[in-house]
Amino acid sequence: MNQEFLPAAALYSFYVCIAALAAGALTGWALLLSPAGWAGGRSEAAPSAEFANRLGRWALRAGLAALSLSLVARGVAAQRPPFGSQYEFAIAFAWAALGVALVVERGERRPGLWFAASVAALLVLVYASTLPSALLPPVPALQNRPLLALHVGAAVLAYGANAAAFAGAAMYLLQRAALRRRWRLSRALPPLRTSDELSYRAVMIGFPMLGATLLFGSWWASIAWGFYWNWDPKETATLATWLVYGVYLHARIRRSWQGPAGAWLLVLGFALTLFTYAGNTFFNSLHSYSGL
Amino acid sequence: MRTHDDGAARPHHLEGRPKPAKGDGLSDRPTAVARRRSSPDPTVVLWRALGSIELCAALLGLLGAASLAASLLPQMPLEVRTGASPLAEWLLGRREQFGSLTPWMQAMSLFDVAHSWWFRLLIATLGVSLSVAVLRRAPAVLGASGRAVPRARRSPAGSRSQARLVRTIGSSLAEADARGVVVRTLRSLGYRLEAASAVGEPAVLRATRRRWARYGSLAAHVGLLLVLCASVVGAVTGFRDNNVMLVEGSTLPIGHGTGLSLRNDGFTPSWRPEVDVAQDFTTLTTLLKGGNPVVENHAVRVNAPLRYNGVTVHQASFGPAVELRLTGADGAPLFSGGVPLPNVDTAGRPWGVLSTGGYRLEIVAPRLNGTDRETPAGTMLVTVAMEGRAVSASALAPQGRPTAVGGVLVEFVRERQYSGLTIVQEPAAPFVWLGALLLLLGTSAVFYFPHRLVWATVVRAPDGPQVVVEAGPSRAMGRRQEFDRVHRGLARALTSPPKRTEQGAAVRRAEERQS
Numbered sequence: 001m002n003q004e005f006l007p008a009a010a011l012y013s014f015y016v017c018i019a020a021l022a023a024g025a026l027t028g029w030a031l032l033l034s035p036a037g038w039a040g041g042r043s044e045a046a047p048s049a050e051f052a053n054r055l056g057r058w059a060l061r062a063g064l065a066a067l068s069l070s071l072v073a074r075g076v077a078a079q080r081p082p083f084g085s086q087y088e089f090a091i092a093f094a095w096a097a098l099g100v101a102l103v104v105e106r107g108e109r110r111p112g113l114w115f116a117a118s119v120a121a122l123l124v125l126v127y128a129s130t131l132p133s134a135l136l137p138p139v140p141a142l143q144n145r146p147l148l149a150l151h152v153g154a155a156v157l158a159y160g161a162n163a164a165a166f167a168g169a170a171m172y173l174l175q176r177a178a179l180r181r182r183w184r185l186s187r188a189l190p191p192l193r194t195s196d197e198l199s200y201r202a203v204m205i206g207f208p209m210l211g212a213t214l215l216f217g218s219w220w221a222s223i224a225w226g227f228y229w230n231w232d233p234k235e236t237a238t239l240a241t242w243l244v245y246g247v248y249l250h251a252r253i254r255r256s257w258q259g260p261a262g263a264w265l266l267v268l269g270f271a272l273t274l275f276t277y278a279g280n281t282f283f284n285s286l287h288s289y290s291g292l
Numbered sequence: 293m294r295t296h297d298d299g300a301a302r303p304h305h306l307e308g309r310p311k312p313a314k315g316d317g318l319s320d321r322p323t324a325v326a327r328r329r330s331s332p333d334p335t336v337v338l339w340r341a342l343g344s345i346e347l348c349a350a351l352l353g354l355l356g357a358a359s360l361a362a363s364l365l366p367q368m369p370l371e372v373r374t375g376a377s378p379l380a381e382w383l384l385g386r387r388e389q390f391g392s393l394t395p396w397m398q399a400m401s402l403f404d405v406a407h408s409w410w411f412r413l414l415i416a417t418l419g420v421s422l423s424v425a426v427l428r429r430a431p432a433v434l435g436a437s438g439r440a441v442p443r444a445r446r447s448p449a450g451s452r453s454q455a456r457l458v459r460t461i462g463s464s465l466a467e468a469d470a471r472g473v474v475v476r477t478l479r480s481l482g483y484r485l486e487a488a489s490a491v492g493e494p495a496v497l498r499a500t501r502r503r504w505a506r507y508g509s510l511a512a513h514v515g516l517l518l519v520l521c522a523s524v525v526g527a528v529t530g531f532r533d534n535n536v537m538l539v540e541g542s543t544l545p546i547g548h549g550t551g552l553s554l555r556n557d558g559f560t561p562s563w564r565p566e567v568d569v570a571q572d573f574t575t576l577t578t579l580l581k582g583g584n585p586v587v588e589n590h591a592v593r594v595n596a597p598l599r600y601n602g603v604t605v606h607q608a609s610f611g612p613a614v615e616l617r618l619t620g621a622d623g624a625p626l627f628s629g630g631v632p633l634p635n636v637d638t639a640g641r642p643w644g645v646l647s648t649g650g651y652r653l654e655i656v657a658p659r660l661n662g663t664d665r666e667t668p669a670g671t672m673l674v675t676v677a678m679e680g681r682a683v684s685a686s687a688l689a690p691q692g693r694p695t696a697v698g699g700v701l702v703e704f705v706r707e708r709q710y711s712g713l714t715i716v717q718e719p720a721a722p723f724v725w726l727g728a729l730l731l732l733l734g735t736s737a738v739f740y741f742p743h744r745l746v747w748a749t750v751v752r753a754p755d756g757p758q759v760v761v762e763a764g765p766s767r768a769m770g771r772r773q774e775f776d777r778v779h780r781g782l783a784r785a786l787t788s789p790p791k792r793t794e795q796g797a798a799v800r801r802a803e804e805r806q807s
Contacts, residue, residue: 139570140571140573140594207735207739236359237363244353247349247356250349251349
């Protein structure tokens, strides 16, 4: 029963998540573009904006729950952590982006990261739907369940946090442009300080996780291949990404880097994250076993 | 209960008080900046510049750019770096990719970033910068933690980059009792009283939670320094032999002064039925020292290496091999053993090379899949040449039948498999792990379990004492939630039915003993 039911459950949950996120993203756009959204999401000023904000957040939570179910079903069916292929990693990536966005924006009332994160997760899931999704046994190098869970699990959280940080930075830059050009959109977006703070919180989750990805990856490489560092393109790109976020954290201590400069650094960091993630497809790398 | 959220406003009792230093212990402080400006000594200026955040951020950025270049551009394999001829051949391939830029890129070491002088310079500068930063700031971090409980005379004023979190709670308790309740409540919330004004003075209390997290930043920087140093030491100590091809039944000395040799007792692959990919592969090995086995029948798999006295043997790859006997024209045996066939020719046939007794043999085996007319199953194509000469002779050698080729007698005994192994000794690796662990624990402490600081000031007011609570400066996550928790706890305790005199007196006695 498991061999048929669980993969099917994983697939249906995946589609439910896409539907929930699409609904959330539509709600978000409606909120941003409607006069209710311009009122800033304050209940006393615009009840419909408050309602749309809540609806969008619940859509994101529903999407997160469906994606969690999909990951659990797939993991149980495969009898290993569900991170064994590019397809599985994409699902986990979207899951982490949604989860981190919800964690860092706790207590915020305006439509903030949830909207940007649901759009980003939706894009990742659409990409995932184009990848081969067959459940195959892992190649010999991946046959280490504890380290697969630690190394790739940390990478999943780091990537999700980087996506959430990027969402905050994008909101910051959008709000900055809106304020300069006096767009009414600025009333629906979170204040600059809030976006900056939300991005920073996401980096606080992502930076140690990316460090853990490197540490557990090196440990695993030393067990599987005999060397903890081999200047493999994938691990080198991960190091470059980690260093960019290290620059952000150090530079942010200076007040001049809290703002647009920091936001642009986060955009660069996320571009590197995507480059590292997609690198499996074009790197001549020891990590080229993604099912593609 | 009367509470008041002051937000960004500065309470009257804090007016005019200086701002405190910000607190991860490794960031430059305004006071340090002021001191730097007043010091003309160039060595002091250099010392401070080396340990500055600006230099550290710049170095991290440059190293990030270098790492990105190393992942984007093809990097020379180890076997190419060590020989002039393979290097020229490899660079010819790069010229097809990068055209006339290739010589310039080679001159800038962009094809070997990790071994370039400029990358090493960056690493060395980062090491110096980290050392100076740690040396400059460690005394402040360690000293602050070991100091006796100081007297608190003022509460913080927040930092420029953060909203100040200040709230006032009214109470109907007596002033001394309010102080006691605040101390007791903070303790019940997991806080430790770190500083207090003397009994009798207006009560100003400083309490901290997870004080150990203040070491996090220092631990992370020391960890990174340790990783850098251990990696440098690791590059010049130990050894790493990649892709050692050991045919079934063969024994190979490991060398490097270890006195060890390794025997391949058998190789077993298993295949995925649906695709042509190995599901698993295992080499049964015996490790010998002075001819005596020290580890016997150890199954080496990709994630299960053989370990002995700091030497590890890892399964890396596998491929076809042949076992053959070679006899000279005079009847003297020249070779008997396995020959790996790690290469594949354009017809898809595996081939390998054996150099022995002044002869060079190229051995080609039949294709693994499909039919092969040139080399039918049960034969191998052998080309023999004298070392250094171009003239050669070829013949098909059937299995089990000695065949004369180029002046030698070749006997194809049987088909075999070879096991590709990586043999490593890395004495500095434990220090790399220790450093990486410190780095990870340090950053986790700073970001996930941050040090919390709270000030509570009992202020006299006409309708009873007021307790002003203020969160310490921190960039950590959950600052507001934590402050709300403390505020809720204090508000509940200060407005609940009083248990006045005894507890107030007990707290006073405890504080007197502490101070």
